[in-house]
Amino acid sequence: xxxxxxxxxxxxxxxxxxxxxxxxxxxxxxxxxxxxxxxxxxxxxxxxxxxxxxxxxxxxxxxxxxxxxxxxxxxxxxxxxxxxxxxxxxxxxxxxxxxxxxxxxxxxxxxxxxxxxxxxxxxxxxxxxxxxxxxxxxxxxxxxxxxxxxxxxxxxxxxxxxxxxxxxxxxxxxxxxxxxxxxxxxxxxxxxxxxxxxxxxxxxxxxxxxxxxxxxxxxxxxxxxxxxxxxxx
Amino acid sequence: xxxxxxxxxxxxxxxxxxxxxxxxxxxxxxxxxxxxxxxxxxxxxxxxxxxxxxxxxxxxxxxxxxxxxxxxxxxxxxxxxxxxxxxxxxxxxxxxxxxxxxxxxxxxxxxxxxxxxxxxxxxxxxxxxxxxxxxxxxxxxxxxxxxxxxxxxxxxxxxxxxxxxxxxxxxxxxxxxxxxxxxxxxxxxxxxxxxxxxxxxxxxxxxxxxxxxxxxxxxxxxxxxxxxxxxxxxxxxxx
Numbered sequence: 001x002x003x004x005x006x007x008x009x010x011x012x013x014x015x016x017x018x019x020x021x022x023x024x025x026x027x028x029x030x031x032x033x034x035x036x037x038x039x040x041x042x043x044x045x046x047x048x049x050x051x052x053x054x055x056x057x058x059x060x061x062x063x064x065x066x067x068x069x070x071x072x073x074x075x076x077x078x079x080x081x082x083x084x085x086x087x088x089x090x091x092x093x094x095x096x097x098x099x100x101x102x103x104x105x106x107x108x109x110x111x112x113x114x115x116x117x118x119x120x121x122x123x124x125x126x127x128x129x130x131x132x133x134x135x136x137x138x139x140x141x142x143x144x145x146x147x148x149x150x151x152x153x154x155x156x157x158x159x160x161x162x163x164x165x166x167x168x169x170x171x172x173x174x175x176x177x178x179x180x181x182x183x184x185x186x187x188x189x190x191x192x193x194x195x196x197x198x199x200x201x202x203x204x205x206x207x208x209x210x211x212x213x214x215x216x217x218x219x220x221x222x223x224x225x226x227x228x229x230x231x232x233x
Numbered sequence: 234x235x236x237x238x239x240x241x242x243x244x245x246x247x248x249x250x251x252x253x254x255x256x257x258x259x260x261x262x263x264x265x266x267x268x269x270x271x272x273x274x275x276x277x278x279x280x281x282x283x284x285x286x287x288x289x290x291x292x293x294x295x296x297x298x299x300x301x302x303x304x305x306x307x308x309x310x311x312x313x314x315x316x317x318x319x320x321x322x323x324x325x326x327x328x329x330x331x332x333x334x335x336x337x338x339x340x341x342x343x344x345x346x347x348x349x350x351x352x353x354x355x356x357x358x359x360x361x362x363x364x365x366x367x368x369x370x371x372x373x374x375x376x377x378x379x380x381x382x383x384x385x386x387x388x389x390x391x392x393x394x395x396x397x398x399x400x401x402x403x404x405x406x407x408x409x410x411x412x413x414x415x416x417x418x419x420x421x422x423x424x425x426x427x428x429x430x431x432x433x434x435x436x437x438x439x440x441x442x443x444x445x446x447x448x449x450x451x452x453x454x455x456x457x458x459x460x461x462x463x464x465x466x467x468x469x470x471x472x
Contacts, residue, residue, distance in 0.1 A: 008239070015246055022253050045277040047397075052284035054405060055461075059291045062462040066298040073305035087309060087319040092470075094326035097463040099390065102471035126367055133393035138468040149331070149390040152375035177468040213471060226335040226379045226417040228328055229455060 099148040099217040103139045107177040107212045108132075108184055113203040114170045120202060122155040125163070128174055129153070131193045135186030137176040139214045143168040146217040164219055180208040292460075331389040331459035335380045337417040339454050340424050340446060342369060342434070345411035347441035359441035361410055363396040366403075368433045369414060370394075376426035378418040380456040384408040387459040404461050411443075415456050420448050 072086050095101055110128065112120045129147055132140055140147040145163040154162050161168050176183055187193045187206060197204045310317035327333055344366075347359035370388055373381055381388040386403040395402045402408065416423060427434055428446055438444045 011243065015250075018250055022250070022257070025257055042274055042277070045274060045281060049277060049281045049284060051405060051407075052281060052288055056284055056288040056291060058462045058464075059288060059295055059460075061464060063291055063295045063298060066295060066302055070298055070301050070305060073302070073309060077305065077308060087306065087316055087323065091319055091323050091326065094323060094330060096465065096468075096470060097330055097390075098326060103465075103468040104471050105467040105469055107467065123364075123368070126371055127364065130363075130367055130393055133391055134395050137391070138465045147390065149329070149388070150374050150378070151390075152371055154371070154375050179467060214468070221329045223325070223328055223335070223379050225339065225419065226328070226337040226456070228324075229334040229336050 098221060099139070099146045102213060102216050103177055104211055104213045105138070105177040106180045106208075106210050107137070107175065108180055108187065108206055108208045109212060110174045110176075110187065110204065110206045112170070112172040112174070112197070113205075115201070115203045118201045120170055120172055122153050122161050124197065124202065125161065125172060125174065126153050128193060131186060132174070132176040132178075132183060135176075135178065135183045137178040137183060139177045141175045141214045143173055144215050146215055148217045148219075148221065150221060164217070166218075175212050175214055177212055177214055180210075184208045330463065331380075331387045334455060334458045335417055336453040336455045337379070338420050338450050339378070339415065339417040340373075340420055340427070340448050341454060342373075342414040342416070342427065343411055343443075343445040343447075344369070344414070344437065345443040345445075347443050349441070361401075361412055361437075361442055363394045363401050365433075365437060365442070366394050366401070366412060366414075369427070372427050372433055373414070373416045373418070373423060376418070376423045378416040378423060380417045382415045382456040383412055385457050387457060389459050389461075389463075391463065404459070415454050417454060417456055420450050424448050 069086065069090070076086060096103070112124060112128070114120055125142055129140055129142070142153070142163050145151075145166055145168060147163075151164050152162070156162060161172075184206070189195075194204055194206070306320045306323070310320040324333075328335060344361045346361055349356065349359060366383060370381055370383070383394075383403055386392075386406050386408060388403075392404055393402075400407055400409070401412075424446065426432070429435075434444050434446070
């Protein structure tokens with residue numbers, strides 16, 4: 001009788017310990033499963049890598065640019081020459097980027113037109129501008145209205161489209177300067193902007209050209225509410 | 234207790250344990266096959282970190298150079314009046330281009346993916362899309378915003394908002410929900426425009442996106458500077 005009880009107890013204990021071990025095992029396996037998730041991220045890692053390369057290149061160009069300017073200033077100052085010349089160049093560059101100058105260059109001209117069934121909506125233009133920016137457009141205009149940082153594209157009275165607060169109407173001619181091959185493929189890619197617009201029954205056409213002229217912004221960009229944050233260091 | 238009972242008990246226990254161990258062995262062997270891949274990934278991860286470091290270094294250097302440039306400009310502008318005029322204009326332009334961080338009064342709009350409370354709700358409706366951000370930014374510009382940033386990404390003229398799979402990128406930078414949009418400008422006007430009945434935000438709220446709008450009138454909000462670069466390779470000034 002006594003022997004039986006000790007036997008049962010000892011068997012029970014062993015079983016218990018084995019179960020415990022199994023559970024800890026399961027836990028560990030669960031943890032090592034993270035590696036499985038990590039394999040899923042391989043593609044993500046690749047895009048991440050490409051992203052950092054692009055960002056690095058961008059900063060690198062800005063850096064070489066800044067270094068060149070510093071050198072220029074230094075030599076000008078050392079020679080006591082007219083330093084305003086460099087400033088002038090810097091201002092001219094800034095004006096170009098802000099949209100204060102007429103620009104020309106290769107690019108694409110896209111025409112969106114109302115047809116009997118469907119009208120072009122402001123969102124079509126808003127999305128098109130974004131698509132062109134994705135494709136690296138350097139300057140964009142809609143019916144000769146230059147798209148700048150604070151350009152808005154809105155609809156009033158359900159019929160009139162305003163760009164930069166100016167009234168425009170169809171056909172809408174959207175011009176973009178940039179790598180014309182790149183711009184064209186961005187718009188015409190299967191399932192891209194052109195396909196989507198046509199699927200909605202709207203009329204779209206485009207031509208890529210070697211010399212497009214995009215007019216300067218007619219307004220004036222000002223900052224009334226915003227002020228520069230001074231660096232603490 | 235009968236001997237046969239103990240026997241059955243022991244047998245079934247052993248059986249269970251064996252099954253458990255077998256399952257374990259299977260799982261473990263399937264995870265080990267991924268080890269090779271993980272190594273490649275670690276390589277990738279390393280190079281990502283290397284490029285990030287290179288970027289960080291270049292960025293630090295750029296900041297130094299730009300400060301130096303600022304100093305030199307000041308020195309240069311001391312030489313004559315027209316130069317100081319020009320340097321003032323240049324700093325204003327740099328603010329407009331997004332090359333400086335700005336602060337001021339304005340509003341903060343937060344958009345977050347909603348939760349499906351009823352089965353009628355569509356997942357595609359309750360998450361925030363790139364097009365939603367475009368619309369809200371457009372609305373803010375229309376109501377007079379001077380500087381806008383989404384999750385600290387400054388919106389400039391060439392900013393693209395892209396959607397790749399379930400990731401949204403702004404200025405090529407990954408951003409995720411919740412989307413916090415800072416806009417400096419006329420607070421009341423922007424607030425009124427963005428929360429108007431029938432406006433885009435109301436629409437978003439109706440389909441189940443979480444929307445929050447705050448007015449910041451007493452203190453200021455900050456919009457960080459653009460970290461990218463303007464680079465015109467194809468566009469030149471018309472002479």
